[in-house]
Amino acid sequence: MTFKVFLQYALPHRFLSRLVYWATRWTFALWKNWLITTIVRNYQVNMAEAAQPDPLAYQHFNAFFTRKLRPDARRADADPAALVSPADGRISQSGAIVEGRIFQAKRQEYTAAELLGGDEAAAAPFHNGRFVTVYLSPRDYHRVHMPLQGTLRETVHVPGRIFSVAPFAVAAIPRLFARNERLVCHFDGEHGPFVVVMVGAILVSSVATVWDGLVIPPYASSIRRKSFAGQNITLERFAEMARFNMGSTVIMLLPEGMAELDPLAPQQAVQVGQRLGHRPG
Template identity: 35%
Template sequence: MIWLLRAMTELSSRKWISRMTGRFAQSGPSRHMIPRFAKLYGIAIDEAEKHPHEYRSLNEFFTRRLKPGMRTIDSGASSVASPVDAVITGIGEISSGTLLNVKGQDYTLEELLGGSPRGEVYKHGFYMVLYLSPTDYHRIHTPVTGHVVERKHWPGKVYPVNEFGLRHMKRVLSRNERLITYIRHKSGEAAVVKVGAMNVSSIQYVLPLREHVNKGDELAYFEFGSTVVLLLENRTFAPRPDLRLGSRVRMGESLGELIGQSQH
């Protein structure tokens, strides 16, 4: 049965299907689906910036902002804030350039970062895989204060990044479309790897692009859900000891602390 589901997923992961879904979600008629969509996924519509009937399309509702004060950005000078509302589906130290046992699969920095030489500074660092379900708020925020030193787009597939996709499809995090932001902070560098998924028409940066970013600033957003892989440079991060697989985090809450001082 798994082989059949895998084959069906391969067929449905074509970009043209994702584009069709995206075009409908951006159309005016799709706004009539908002109440049903919100009820189906248990979305907290009272947190949304606007009332559901004010959104012009399902996509506009999905990429909604929140009312002021709905999330608190951790104020600790050295804290790393969660960039998203999500469930942790992978967490741990990076072992010689490999993210070990993410739902039973290993990922190398080489493939995840598309062969970027920047991967060297993360070879013995720390990673978190943060999965956003349709229920979640889908804007991505900056986890640290610092300077954006590079942005990179890697085109790819649109496989699902849910439990089935991560466990049964071949290394979807490094095969799917990715938008990567590298940020230099006071202790080193962090990479925010935004991974596209099935039915995602695109990953969009929030404009205007800025070179200096503050912790909690809007960075980007998903048009129909996905995953963020957060990478922290070698010996620059101490995670919160209570975080583990399956932990739910909210945007802005502390994931741990920056340690050490940059040698760059």
């Protein structure tokens, strides 16, 4: 075990995340400007795409981090049958779910049921389905969009650790995505159910949705389910659905036959709206 991996187990995850949550919302100009310029410089953030291109105009670091893009900065694939990327980032892994098991990294996998909070019934439609995992780094746009049109049925806030989701941790920590704090969003689409999972990460495991506002934190001590049945919350393909306050990972689960994935290589860069696959028929 490397020292970096050891720290993932040893660090007080929630204490650090609460501290960073506060620090990234501090409006003191010298502090927030230093944080923003450091990230822009070190990660070569493309501010020309932002609706507000001046990085120092943001009220605090989190406002910069969750910045809105210009309307023309991203476009959905023109084919209405295309499955589109929900996030900017890099493909961590993608492919077939094999008898309920999802590939994480070499010698690492987890089950769909574990990811969905231990719910075998909810995982059943995805037993031999497809998955796509997208990793968002600090340089990326951190709003998450719909891969397909869907009507929100339920969200499940699953408690857990807050390990880093950087590639070194994904390769080393068993079942990482099924252990981290996460928000599971269940949708009903035209061709069946699908799931978008917002996986939290160390240093602010914070998620906000367009329908409920800030959901994480507070951190959960037990599974929290919230039904949206009958509320008719329908989001179009490519519509914004949520945002991460700091970096993390998005995982899509699709039932067998809903879509065939295009060839997607690990570490391949993707953008919101980019075609990842195609619905048959």
